Amino acid sequence: xxxxxxxxxxxxxxxxDAITFKHDGGYYALYRTEDDRYFVTDGLCTHExxxxxxxxxxxxxxxxxxxxxxxxxxxGEAKGAPVCVNLKTYETDIRGDRLFFKLD
Amino acid sequence: MTPTARxxxxxxxxxxxxxxxxxxxxxxYSVDIDRKQIKRLMKRSDSPAIRDTIxxxxxxxxxxxxxxxxxxxWWCVPFFLVYGVLYGSSSDSRWHESGHGTAFxxxxxxxxxxxxxxxxxxxxxxxxxxxxxxxxxxxxIVGRDPEIAVPRPPDIKAMLLNIFALxxxxxxxxxxxxHAGGTLTPNEAxxxxxxxxxxxxxxxxxxxxxxxxxxxxxxVAGSILPAMLVGLPTIYGGFMTVFFGLTQHTGLxxxxxxxxxxxxxxxxxxxxxxxxxxxxxHIEHHMFPMVPYHALPExxxxxKHDCPAPYPSTIAAYREILPTLLRQVKDPTYFVxxxxxxxxxxxxxxxxxxxxxSSQ
Numbered sequence: 001x002x003x004x005x006x007x008x009x010x011x012x013x014x015x016x017d018a019i020t021f022k023h024d025g026g027y028y029a030l031y032r033t034e035d036d037r038y039f040v041t042d043g044l045c046t047h048e049x050x051x052x053x054x055x056x057x058x059x060x061x062x063x064x065x066x067x068x069x070x071x072x073x074x075x076g077e078a079k080g081a082p083v084c085v086n087l088k089t090y091e092t093d094i095r096g097d098r099l100f101f102k103l104d
Numbered sequence: 105m106t107p108t109a110r111x112x113x114x115x116x117x118x119x120x121x122x123x124x125x126x127x128x129x130x131x132x133y134s135v136d137i138d139r140k141q142i143k144r145l146m147k148r149s150d151s152p153a154i155r156d157t158i159x160x161x162x163x164x165x166x167x168x169x170x171x172x173x174x175x176x177x178w179w180c181v182p183f184f185l186v187y188g189v190l191y192g193s194s195s196d197s198r199w200h201e202s203g204h205g206t207a208f209x210x211x212x213x214x215x216x217x218x219x220x221x222x223x224x225x226x227x228x229x230x231x232x233x234x235x236x237x238x239x240x241x242x243x244x245i246v247g248r249d250p251e252i253a254v255p256r257p258p259d260i261k262a263m264l265l266n267i268f269a270l271x272x273x274x275x276x277x278x279x280x281x282x283h284a285g286g287t288l289t290p291n292e293a294x295x296x297x298x299x300x301x302x303x304x305x306x307x308x309x310x311x312x313x314x315x316x317x318x319x320x321x322x323x324v325a326g327s328i329l330p331a332m333l334v335g336l337p338t339i340y341g342g343f344m345t346v347f348f349g350l351t352q353h354t355g356l357x358x359x360x361x362x363x364x365x366x367x368x369x370x371x372x373x374x375x376x377x378x379x380x381x382x383x384x385x386h387i388e389h390h391m392f393p394m395v396p397y398h399a400l401p402e403x404x405x406x407x408k409h410d411c412p413a414p415y416p417s418t419i420a421a422y423r424e425i426l427p428t429l430l431r432q433v434k435d436p437t438y439f440v441x442x443x444x445x446x447x448x449x450x451x452x453x454x455x456x457x458x459x460x461x462s463s464q
Contacts, residue, residue: 017143048129048241056146056394058209065394067237068205081230082237084299 004093004100007040011097018053018062018073023103028090029053030099031073033060038092039073040101046078046085109436110246110358112255114291119247122359127245133362134391135407142392145399145406148209152398153201156378157217160198164190168333175329184332188341189379192269195224195338196345197381197397203233206396207381223311225345226269226276226338228283230304231292238295240393244358244366250291254354256436258429269342283308348380351421355428355440363390365442369404370415384418387411412442 007021013032020043021028027043029052041062045052050066057063062073069083076087091102111118122128164187171183198221201207202214222229235250242248246255254263265271282289286305288296296304314334321330328336357365364387372384383389385400388407395403408414415421424440431438 014140017139047237056143056148058148063205063394065392067240068394070205081233081300084297 002102002104005103007099007101009097010038010094010099013038013099016057016059018055018057020051020053027051028101029062029073030101031057031062033057038094038099040090040092040099041071041073041076042088045069045083046087047083052087110256112246112252114247114250114294116247122242122245122247125359127242127359127361128248129241130361132243132391133364135410137392137406141406142395145392145403146394146396147399148206148396149398150209150213152396153207153213153217156381157198159378160190160194171332172329184337184340187333188337189344190341191224191337192339192341193344193348194379195221196349197379197383199225199227199232200236200383201381201397203229203236204393206394223314224338225342226273226311228276228279228304228307228311230300230307231279231283231296234296234300235292240390243363243390244353244356244360246358250295252358253349253352254429256358256432256439257434258432260429260433263346263429267343267346269339269345272342273339280308280311284312344379347418348376348383350425351384351415351418352386354425355432356442357439363387364411364444368415368421369408369411370418370421372418376418409445412444 005023007023007028007030008019010032013019013030015032015036016034018029018031021030021040022043029041029043031039031041033039039060041052043051043053045064045066047064047067047069050064052062052064052071055063055065057073060072060074061070061079063070064083067082069081070079071077071083071087072079073087073089076089078084078086093100093102113119167183167187167190171180171187174180174183198207198217202218202221205211205214207217208214218233219229222232239249239251244252246252262271279289283304288301288304292304318331318335322328351368351370353366353368356367360366367386367390369387370384372380377384382397382400385404388395388400388403391407392403404414415424428438428440
């Protein structure tokens, strides 16, 4: 059964940046774009399980801090070697000044 | 007690031991640095690499033109020397930086430079991309890192031959034939995913076609000049690759989860830093591989308080490296222990496999 998770305050994430959110043993990456859109994906790189939020956000791309693998965090699409497996994304909702995402 | 050699293959005893000892894809020490500062340092830009690439390719063309013009006279030698170093040595750092995707902001520019410089240094781009990925995951972890340049005990004869890329070129030529036939070695199969293998085989065939075309051009021209411009510079100009590359990890600790203990930061002059694209800041590069080459000096300033003292010059680094290599021939258990700044403790680590001795 799915549930909505209260992840953080909107202002907790800098513009064009990401933070890690841990919940119930899981790692999630929360993103804010330069034009204030918010996205949530799994928090660990599909290549070698490195926390993605320590990496670099460029537009809608997150680059893994360890091996520079890139994902489009709006779709989860892996953009080429060394990442070959897409990233799971989550539906988001903004309620007041808080970011929520839907966990399956 | 006579030490026995460690097993540096990726499918052998020490590979299993590394796994058992928690050294595989482990958490590595990282200096604390403000998120805003590291974000600024990681920021990509096209302009420094465009400038440097124009200078690099311009010098290549000019020295190549001079070499052709003076071909048949002794005056061609200095031109080939410059051309060879730019082609056979500087391509190493260009291959490296563009492989990380940090040279340029624009993706296709990184890819273009990556494929060009891979051919110049005669490395297969897909194999080496994955090999280098593993090198960053498990840096100098025996049985895991395919890029340990100097296994212990060092093979001095092979090292001397490789000053002119003879060993690496011979290995690559054999690999090209293997890959063109659609096969990987067991070691390569451990780090190249299935989905990437068709690319390996395709590019190997392209490399062979280019090299054969150079041979045909030499036969048609009745001269080795075409090969002096494409192919052979990897060999006669490759010596600076070894000169720079040996400073990175040679003689330092194996099986530690702290880049401060297994990598060197060496101060180099501006010419070397241009040729080597700042990879002399090697601790910094390994700890924060997303920081582009042009931002490494600033990163160095930001984290040096938590790192061993940098080597003041390349000569200073070699004053340590050469005696260490000679000592390791007789005593492969020996390595250089880096001193961290006062009050800074090395991270606890599992030393993994130790050298077995005859009494064990």
